Amino acid sequence: MSGLLMDHVTSVKVKLGLLVAISVIVASIVAAVGAAGSVPLWLSIPVTVGLALGVTQLLAVGMTSPLREMTAAARGMARGDYSARVSASSSDEVGELARAFNRMAEDLAAVDRQRRELVANVSHELRTPLAALCAVLENLVDGVAEPDPVALRTALDQAERLSALANDLLDLARVDAGAARLSTTEVSVAELLERAVAEARVAGRQVQYDVRVTPPELIVPADPARLHQLIANLLDNASRHSPAGGVVELTARTTGSGWRLEVADEGPGIPVADRDRVFERFGTLTEAEGGGGTGLGLAIARWVTDLHGGSIHFVDPAPRRTGARVRVDLPSEPKHHVHVIRKAQEPVMTKPVETPAPVVPVAQRPPESGMDMLFGRFWPEVDLPGNVRAVLYCLGVGVLAGIVLPFRSLGIGTFVVLLAAGAAILTFSVNRRSRFTQACAALCVLLAATSVLRDAEWIVVLCLMAGAAVCMAGLVNGRTLPSFVAAGVSWPLAGLRGLPWLGRSAQAVKGLRTSAAALRTILWSLLGVVVFGLLFASADAIFAEWAGAIVPDLEIDTFVLRAFVTVAVGGVVLAATYLGLNPPNVDTGSGPVRPVARRYEWLVPVLLVDAVFLVFLAAQATANFGGHEYLERITGLTYAEYVHQGFGQLTVATALTLLVVWAAARKAPRATTADVTWLRASLGLLCLLTLVVVASALYRMHVYQEAYGFTELRLLVDVFEGWLGLLVIGVMVAGVTMKASWLPRAALLSGASLLLGLAVLNPDAWVAQHNLDRYAETGKVDWSYLQGLSDDAVPVLAELPDDVADCAMADRERSDDDWLEWNLGRDRAQSLIPAAPTAMPTTCVSDPPR
Known part of the structure; x- marks a missing residue:
């Protein structure tokens, strides 16, 4: 529809202006509606940008489709297919270019057809006299007539060469005619190869032939004459380019879908860039081609392969070998393929014809889009059809979110929306059968369940963010830390990368x-x-x-907000679904790491870091054994102030230690036993010292909390430091086994699991309990902080004596939740919260927070 609207515009500049104007108008209307409906900016801006991009893609696809079709058609012409035509319905400069391209394609097709007809005519005219000449010369050579052996042998060699050329030309004419039939029968591969090798030896080239068939009794259905023709051309090509005394290997074996034939020589080989060109007819690489030196042998070999429904191509030589190796894969049952050069089949004719080739739109393969060129090898999109069902599923999740989420607290409704989104994403993921992806999905469900379990929004939000990270890593089936980061970045980029796929999905609706x-x-x-x-x-x-x-409630304000939530959630889920359908190449890497040439280049820095750690631990031991008086005399700090001062730095040091271990392990050579021993010893010592630092950091935080109180942030930092220590232990295990491929995934899953464990622990209740225990011992507590804790802490705060209970429960109100907002933490607190909010008594004395 968008293409029809733009077809009557006669200028590309005007089209671009209209495209920009329409996109701006759509964005302005959406933004105005959002502002009128009091939609927050953090929700309004991404929805507006997303809808504007969608409108732009919808309108631009019709403008750029002729250019993409021309690109695909030009590539087909490079392969010899001149039948493709470009849709030229627009009236602008692009439409004129498309019509000129179609005229050029017709002219090239006519020239190509005339060339093929000339080859057929010449072959037909030369074959009969050459056959007669060969017969006469054979009689002379056999002694039937008086011969001049030298002259007659020369004449016979030349006549046979011309006869081979005529046969090749006729075979090529059959290829260009469009079709040939197979006469299949049961063929013994070993006998066929031996017969072909015996005929190849007659040529007298100084090479040896090594034939191997697995299993030796391999029998396949094929056309023996065509198959013999294929093998003969390949052997001739291999023996022609092998050095004197070289070996030509001819192997055949079964595969899962049929059987494979390989011919390898010890010649100069074929460059990778030229491996496809050697199969071209009348190509420029005739020295690399076979077929009796005519430059047609490999073209005929490809034709025979296509007739059997197989494939042929050159591959890299075997390890520690040189030369060329051609591989032919044939099916277990010949498919009687028709080798089609053009969509319109034409018989071989002896007179020129002027019938133009029919117009065939370029629709066999989606042309390369601008997104393909933008994302390149990182995120290709190969033959990914539109998926209406996936789009409808994601739209359904968006509608569900628009109904459930607005004006409600976290609870059952949030969990239901997250489950629906996860089910939609996992259903269409290409990696859904991967064990890592399944483990990530199970962990995501548990992390999402915290919205029903806990009222503390800070831990629920952290769990949901961790679940999103785990979900993205599982969708791309990542294996390294960079791949996890790339997966997270790819999620928002999927909204841009998936626009062509979304357009194809929308077009697919018309065909239902x-x-x-x-x-x-x-x-x-x-x-x-x-x-x-x-x-x-x-x-x-x-x-x-x-x-x-x-x-x-569908009042105008609420309806606008629900509509924005629907678009936002549906778009986010749709982007994740596309990421699962077409994950990027996140594990390509930058190639193998080159280790340093000398051991001291990595060992000296690591040993110096070890020395710094030892000096630091000596200082820690001095502070512990010297006592508080020694510490205050030397530093002027109390012990609580001393331990608080260095906790953050120790956490950073622990993380940097992991970076040092990673860098040293990558750059350290492992060629000798001494290299491995030094690597294990130096990095193992560093890891052991790091574990002592982790223990010191945790002890410092414990002392500080005992002195100044417990908070949610301090508890979270404790868990983070403990997770770093767990990673250090994992690094030590990897150093013992010298296998670390499992470590990145283990780090991701263990971090998310620790966060889930913290949510199960009920952190607000834990913080409240320890603060009350400290209050019972010291009489110090921050009542204002306890009042700010979530309803998860109410069962603990309700155990306070009556004279101080109001200090912790002041200003707390009962919630009025519906069933979609039900939450275990709030439900347990309802009966313990006073019916009417109470003010904090003046007798409540708070210890100031630090």
Whole structure:
């Protein structure tokens, strides 16, 4: 539809102006609606940008499609296919270019057709006299007539060469005619190869032939004459380019889908860039081609392979070998393929014809889009069809989120939306059968369940963020830390990369024959539910209450917000679904790491770091054994101030130690036993010292909390430091086994699991309990901080004596949640919270926070 609207515009500049104007208008309208509906900016801006990009893609696809079709058609012409034509419906400069391209393609097709007809005519005219000449010369050579052996042998050699040329030309004419039939029978591969080798030895070239067939009794259905022709051309090509005394290997073996034939020589080989060109007819690489030196042998070999439904191509030589190696894969049952050079089949004719080739639109393979060129090898999109079902699933999740999430606290409704989103994403993921992806999915479900378990939003949000990171890593099936980072970056980029796929999905709707019937069914169903629902709601108060709990409030302000939430959540889920359908190449890496040439280049820095750690631990021991008086005399700090001063630095030092170990392990050579021993000893010592630093950091935080109180942040930092220590232990295990490929995934899953464990621990209740224990011992507590804890801490705070209970429970109100907001933490607190909020008594004395 967008293409038809733009087709009548006669200027590309005007089209671009209209595209920009329409996109700006759409963005302005969406932004204005969002502002009128009091939609927050953090939600309004991404939805506006996303809709503007979608409109731009919808309008631009019709403008750029002729250019993409021309690119695909030009590539087909490079392969000898001149039948493709470009859609030229627009009236602008691109349309004129498309029409000129079609005229050029027709001219090239006519020239190519005339060339093929000339080859067929010449072959037909030369074959009969050459056959007669060969017969006469054979009689002379056999002694039937008086011969001059030298002259007659020379004449016979030349006649046979011309005969081979004529046969090749005729075979090529059959290829260009468009079709040839197979006469299949059961063929013994070993006998066929031996016969072909015996004929190749007659040529007298100084090479040896090594034939291997696995299993030796291999029998395949094939056309023996065509297959013999294929093998003969390949052997001739290999023996021609092998050095004197060289070996030509001829192997055949079964595969999962058929059988494979390989011919390898010890010649100069074929450059990778030229391996496809050697199969071209009348190509420029005739020295590399076979077929009796005519430059047609490999073209005929490809033709025979195509007739059997197989494939042929040159591959790299075997390890520690040189030369060329051609591989032919043939199916277990010949598919009787018709080797088609053009869509319109033409018989071989002896007179020129002027019938133009029919117009065939370029629709066999999606042309390369601008997104393909933008993302390149990092994120290719090969033959990914549109998926209407995936788009509808994601839209359904967005609608569910628009109904459930606005104006509600975290609870059952949030968990249901997250489950629906995860199910939609995992259903279409290409890696859904991977064990790592399945483990990530299970962990994501547990992390999402914290929205039902805990009222403390800080831990729930952290768990949901960790779940998102784990989900992205599982979708791309990453294995390294850089791949996890690339997966996280790819999620928002998927909204841009997936625009062409979204366009194909939208176009696929037009081809669904049942779409109209399905749409009618949905409309009639909704109408029936609305009509009878309104009648029953007005007739029965209980039914009205039930309906009110399900049907959201659809006033104009709330409707706008729900619409924005629908688009935002649906778009986020759709981007993740595309990421699962077409994950980027996140584990390509930058190639093998080159170790340093001398051991001291990495060992000296590591040993110096070890020395710094030893000096630091000596200082720690001095502080511990010297006592508080020694510490205050030397530093002027109390012990609590001393331990608080260095906790952050120790945490950073632990993380940097992991970086040092990673860098040293990558650059250290491992060629000798001494190299490995030094690597294990130096890095193992560093890891042991790091574990002592981790223990020191945790002890410092414990002392500081005992002195100044417990908080959520301090507890979270404790868990983070403990996780770093766990990673150090994992590094030590990897150093013992010298295998670390498992470590990045283990680090990701263990970090998310520790965060989940913290949520299960009920951190707000833990912080409240330890602060109250400190209050019982010292009489010091920060009542204001305890009041700010979530309802998860209420069961602990409710155990306080009556004279101080109001100090912790002041200003706390009962929540009025519906069933979609039900949450275990809030539900347990409801009966313990006073019915009416109370103010903090003046007798409550708070210890100032530090």
